[in-house]
Amino acid sequence: MLWSHISLLSVAVTTASAYLLIERREDLLDQYDYVIIGGGLSGLVVANRLTEDLATTVLVIEAGELDKHEDSIYVPGDVGATLGTSYDWQVPTVPQDVLVNGNITIPLGKVVGGSSALNGMLFHRGSPADYDLWEALGNEGWGWEGLLPYFIKSETFTPPSDELVSEFGITYDESVHGFNGSVHASYPPFIYNQTKNFIKAMNQLGVQTSNDQASSAVGVFYLPNSLNPITMTRSFTRPDDHDVAVERANYHLLAGNQVTKILTEDAVAYGVEYSAGSNQPRYIVNATVEVVVAAGAVHTPQLLQLSGIGPRTLLEELGVEVVSDLPGVGSNFQDHPSLIVPYSFTGLAFSPQNLTSNATLAAYYRELYNLSKTGPYTVSAGNALAFISTNSFTNKTSELVAEGRNQNETYLSPGADPGVTAGYKKQRDLLLDIWGSSDAATIEYSVGSAGPLVISLSHALSRGDIRASSLDPFSPPSVDWRAFENPLDMELMIDAFRAGRRLMQTPAMTELGAIEATTGNLTTDEQIVDYLKKTMSPSFSHVCCTSPMMPKEIGGVVDEELRVFGVSGLRVIDAGVVPVVPAAHLQATIYAVAEKAADLIKSSR
Ligand SMILES: Cc1cc2nc3c(=O)[nH]c(=O)nc-3n(C[C@H](O)[C@H](O)[C@H](O)COP(=O)(O)OP(=O)(O)OC[C@H]3O[C@@H](n4cnc5c(N)ncnc54)[C@H](O)[C@@H]3O)c2cc1C
Ligand SMILES: *[C@@H]1O[C@H](CO)[C@@H](O)[C@H](O)[C@H]1NC(C)=O
Ligand SMILES: *[C@@H]1O[C@H](CO)[C@@H](O)[C@H](O)[C@H]1NC(C)=O
Ligand SMILES: *[C@@H]1O[C@H](CO)[C@@H](O)[C@H](O)[C@H]1NC(C)=O
Ligand SMILES: *[C@@H]1O[C@H](CO)[C@@H](O)[C@H](O)[C@H]1NC(C)=O
Ligand SMILES: *[C@@H]1O[C@H](CO)[C@@H](O)[C@H](O)[C@H]1NC(C)=O
Ligand SMILES: *[C@@H]1O[C@H](CO)[C@@H](O)[C@H](O)[C@H]1NC(C)=O
Ligand SMILES: *[C@@H]1O[C@H](CO)[C@@H](O)[C@H](O)[C@H]1NC(C)=O
Ligand SMILES: *[C@@H]1O[C@H](CO)[C@@H](O)[C@H](O)[C@H]1NC(C)=O
Ligand SMILES: *[C@@H]1O[C@H](CO)[C@@H](O)[C@H](O)[C@H]1NC(C)=O
Ligand SMILES: *[C@@H]1O[C@H](CO)[C@@H](O)[C@H](O)[C@H]1NC(C)=O
Numbered sequence: 390m391l392w393s394h395i396s397l398l399s400v401a402v403t404t405a406s407a408y409l410l411i412e413r414r415e416d417l418l419d420q421y422d423y424v425i426i427g428g429g430l431s432g433l434v435v436a437n438r439l440t441e442d443l444a445t446t447v448l449v450i451e452a453g454e455l456d457k458h459e460d461s462i463y464v465p466g467d468v469g470a471t472l473g474t475s476y477d478w479q480v481p482t483v484p485q486d487v488l489v490n491g492n493i494t495i496p497l498g499k500v501v502g503g504s505s506a507l508n509g510m511l512f513h514r515g516s517p518a519d520y521d522l523w524e525a526l527g528n529e530g531w532g533w534e535g536l537l538p539y540f541i542k543s544e545t546f547t548p549p550s551d552e553l554v555s556e557f558g559i560t561y562d563e564s565v566h567g568f569n570g571s572v573h574a575s576y577p578p579f580i581y582n583q584t585k586n587f588i589k590a591m592n593q594l595g596v597q598t599s600n601d602q603a604s605s606a607v608g609v610f611y612l613p614n615s616l617n618p619i620t621m622t623r624s625f626t627r628p629d630d631h632d633v634a635v636e637r638a639n640y641h642l643l644a645g646n647q648v649t650k651i652l653t654e655d656a657v658a659y660g661v662e663y664s665a666g667s668n669q670p671r672y673i674v675n676a677t678v679e680v681v682v683a684a685g686a687v688h689t690p691q692l693l694q695l696s697g698i699g700p701r702t703l704l705e706e707l708g709v710e711v712v713s714d715l716p717g718v719g720s721n722f723q724d725h726p727s728l729i730v731p732y733s734f735t736g737l738a739f740s741p742q743n744l745t746s747n748a749t750l751a752a753y754y755r756e757l758y759n760l761s762k763t764g765p766y767t768v769s770a771g772n773a774l775a776f777i778s779t780n781s782f783t784n785k786t787s788e789l790v791a792e793g794r795n796q797n798e799t800y801l802s803p804g805a806d807p808g809v810t811a812g813y814k815k816q817r818d819l820l821l822d823i824w825g826s827s828d829a830a831t832i833e834y835s836v837g838s839a840g841p842l843v844i845s846l847s848h849a850l851s852r853g854d855i856r857a858s859s860l861d862p863f864s865p866p867s868v869d870w871r872a873f874e875n876p877l878d879m880e881l882m883i884d885a886f887r888a889g890r891r892l893m894q895t896p897a898m899t900e901l902g903a904i905e906a907t908t909g910n911l912t913t914d915e916q917i918v919d920y921l922k923k924t925m926s927p928s929f930s931h932v933c934c935t936s937p938m939m940p941k942e943i944g945g946v947v948d949e950e951l952r953v954f955g956v957s958g959l960r961v962i963d964a965g966v967v968p969v970v971p972a973a974h975l976q977a978t979i980y981a982v983a984e985k986a987a988d989l990i991k992s993s994r
Contacts, residue, residue: 414665417641420675421448423990424661425683426648426692428453429503430976431963431983432683433626434543437571437633438987440640447640448674450663452647452684453499456627462506463622465577465614466744466758466766471507476500480687480865482927487873488726489923495868496930497687501644502627504685508930508976509770510614510623512574514540515971515978516606516776518829522819526812526968527940528949536981539988540603541567543980547575547618549611557585559611565604571633572980573624574613577767581838583737584611584773589897591775591834594782594888602774606973607830609775615976616769621762623769649862651680651696651959653712658959667863678994679958683983686932686965687855690719691866693936693946694857698956700806703856713955716806717944719866721813721937722853723970725833725845725929726872728886728921732840732893735902740839741765771838776830776847776972779881782888790825793817793850793877800874802854812943813852816969820848824881830972832885834892840903844889845929846882847972850875853927855935872927882925883917931975936965950989962986 423439425432428451436449453476456462461470471477478497485491498504517533524532546566549559553576566574588598591609599608615624622628634640643663649671650662660675682689693699697712699719704711734740744751744765758766780786799805799813823829833845853870873879893903911917939945941954947966953959964979971978 414643414646414672417448417643417674418446420660420677421446421641422676422678423447423681424674424676425449425681426651426661427451427503427682427684427688427963428501428631428642428644429498429683429685429963430505430626430979431986432681433502433630433634434571434980434983435681435683435962435987435990436640436642437630438984439990440634440637442991443637443639445639449642450646450648450661451501451642451644453501454644455501456506464758464766465510465616465621465623465769468509468769472496477507478687480868482868482870485870485872485927487879487922488925488927491870491872491927493926493928495928495932497685497932501631501642502625504930505615505625505976506623506627508615509974510616511612511770511774511974512572512615512977513602513612513774513973514606515973516829518823518826519969519971519973522823523938523968525819526815527943528938528968530949531938536985537565539981539984540977541565542570543567543984544570544572544574544977546613547573549576550578553578553580557611560600562601562604565601570980571626571629572615573617573629574977575616575618576611576613576772577616577621577769578763579765579767580772581740581765581768583734583740583838583901584771586897586901587773587836590892590895593895593897594892596775596777596781606776607778607828609773611772612774614769614772616767621758621767647862648684648692649695651682651692651698653697653956656712656955657957667861676958679960679990681990682959682961683963685963686722686935687866687868689961689963689965690855690935691857692862693718693953695860695862698953707857707860709860713953715941715946715954716809717812717937717939717946719855719935720805720809720852720944721934721968722855722870722932723849723934724870724927725847725931725970726849726870726878726925726927727843727845727929728882728925730842730844730889730908731906732836732842733904733906734840735904737839737901741837742839771835773835775834777832777834778827778829779824779831780827782832783881783884785884786825789877789880790821792880793821793824796875796877800871801852802871806944808942809944812937812939812945815943817850820850820969823848831881833972834889842889842893844885846878846885848970849878851878870927872925879918879921882921883914886917886921931970933964933967933970933975936961937968938966939968950993951986960986960990
């Protein structure tokens, strides 16, 4: 029984003074109105909003530590430097049937700020159709109309400078942007000149330039970054939300501690059990109003399952007492499978390669950044992307859609629950509408400032699973994308690959001297498939959808107010609640979801 291995907290009386960052467990209150599990992107946005009401007490428990203002996190040009460090969970994943190198280690933020501290800083939205699909799955208020106010609320947009506008022709639509949110969306003062060639190359392929991705995300476009335009450092939830909330006496954050169980009594969540490590004591803290789960799409389903909330068959296998039999927990796992095609360029005047190959030049630009916050070190993962509709890269759109409509198999994992299967079929029907539409994207392209070409599948039909693999909350769950199990995903990818080659052969790209390093000899479908199977990754760091917001009968885990079915006082608010991944890098969407979650939590009190 759980009490036997828990040392109960002694009642700590904490004086209400400002700057109450909790560094010691002993300083916690014994109960809070809300306990938020995970101080990542979604958790800190919600904690910041909830503590705006000074009468509301909130505790955030975060597995990772507070950063120490390292350049590796804050300097845009150092993006990627934290991967593989102690700020990264480095989650192992299981071998894939289709992709040869599908078992990889994926990065995920384990630090205050979560993955917002590690990500590539690309900041943009999906198309209205992507969110309308969520609403069509039975989630009233979660379509484009319902979410737009939250996209606006979440951001502080700074338009591109006059110089960028005249040099690159960047356009934007102020009416769909926000100017008082916690995360900054701004452009670096420096953009590599070859970015123009990418935009032009897409135009030469017949793809239109979008006026602003924020309202029209299909086409090729310049996009901002999550970049603080004053300090020219990463904008993320540690400085933007945690550092704001920590000045309020009603906000506590305990870092370096992992929640090991959500505590329930008669299907009411009343608190959490947590610990600093697998051989450390476990403690509990109560939540008198709600427990809010924001541990991310990989760890949330594992934690729910270990707390008795999940598929009965799995819980029984693990020996966990069933609190709520929810077959959807850990199902519906999605990401953006991605391909990196190596290209090199012979005609670049200046690229990131100049910095890696010439230490003198790198030091010069680094000093420029230090002194004036300009130059290439203000650049993170780039400022141009293309998200294009199926009919703009293949003539087989109607053929592919018809094939999808005739599929009599779901390609879900063996023994998939009937409700989960029904939900998947509904998703597939709606996704095939998107595959056939000109107003939604199915493929993403980008070209790095020194290569490579990156192609990513935006609306895959395949679905994976995340399952706790043991009773130990400190050992990673089994992470299985089942990428390309649905053969239609590969058919789409073959044509996307061919279109990528046409892109690199446009005049705008040949001007840069693009050279296809290894794939020039691939011609037949079989050769291409063989190459894709050997080289593709199942991930683009966009894990999501494993606690899907959908009706319970079709495999949903949370309702349209993000409340977990069958347990009261419990919500999930992280990337897991997204029912279908949008055609976009995820963060701007998760900021909007978190803002809406905060409003739902406040209004139901
Ligand atoms: C390497 C990388 C690059 C990316 N690049 C981009 C990009 O350029 N643009 C973009 O739009 N998106 C990008 N993303 C995606 C984006 O950052 C995520 O979608 C987003 O951060 C998800 O928010 P979240 O709140 O669901 O999870 P997270 O931000 O990951 O937060 C989850 C938090 O919960 C904590 N946690 C987990 N389990 C527990 C537990 N049991 N107890 C306590 N705490 C726990 C974690 O440590 C973490 O801090 C990237 C992601 C990664 C990993
Ligand atoms: C992937 O699986 C293969 C075979 O099971 C194994 O040899 C390899 O080490 C694994 N790779 C990773 C990164 O886990
Ligand atoms: C900006 O947002 C803050 C809360 O984050 C609020 O207090 C303030 O009134 C807002 N300002 C404007 C001009 O809307
Ligand atoms: C980019 O091109 C402009 C001319 O359009 C030129 O003035 C500038 O020096 C170039 N920048 C770099 C870094 O090469
Ligand atoms: C926490 O809540 C549980 C269940 O209501 C209760 O038994 C326990 O005494 C509470 N603990 C504290 C420290 O308030
Ligand atoms: C960058 O590298 C390229 C290729 O080596 C070279 O032609 C160019 O002159 C370099 N540019 C600068 C500014 O050093
Ligand atoms: C490196 O950059 C410096 C400064 O621009 C330049 O003087 C030098 O020639 C470069 N070295 C090489 C090998 O290109
Ligand atoms: C720039 O500043 C960092 C500290 O933020 C320092 O470590 C680095 O040495 C500086 N680099 C140069 C070239 O001035
Ligand atoms: C699609 O059809 C058009 C018109 O027949 C043709 O010009 C084009 O090359 C075709 N595209 C592809 C990718 O086959
Ligand atoms: C299912 O579809 C496949 C091909 O799409 C076909 O070969 C098979 O006969 C179908 N099975 C049934 C039961 O209809
Ligand atoms: C294509 O060429 C590369 C070397 O450039 C070789 O490794 C590969 O096997 C070739 N692939 C095919 C399908 O011929």
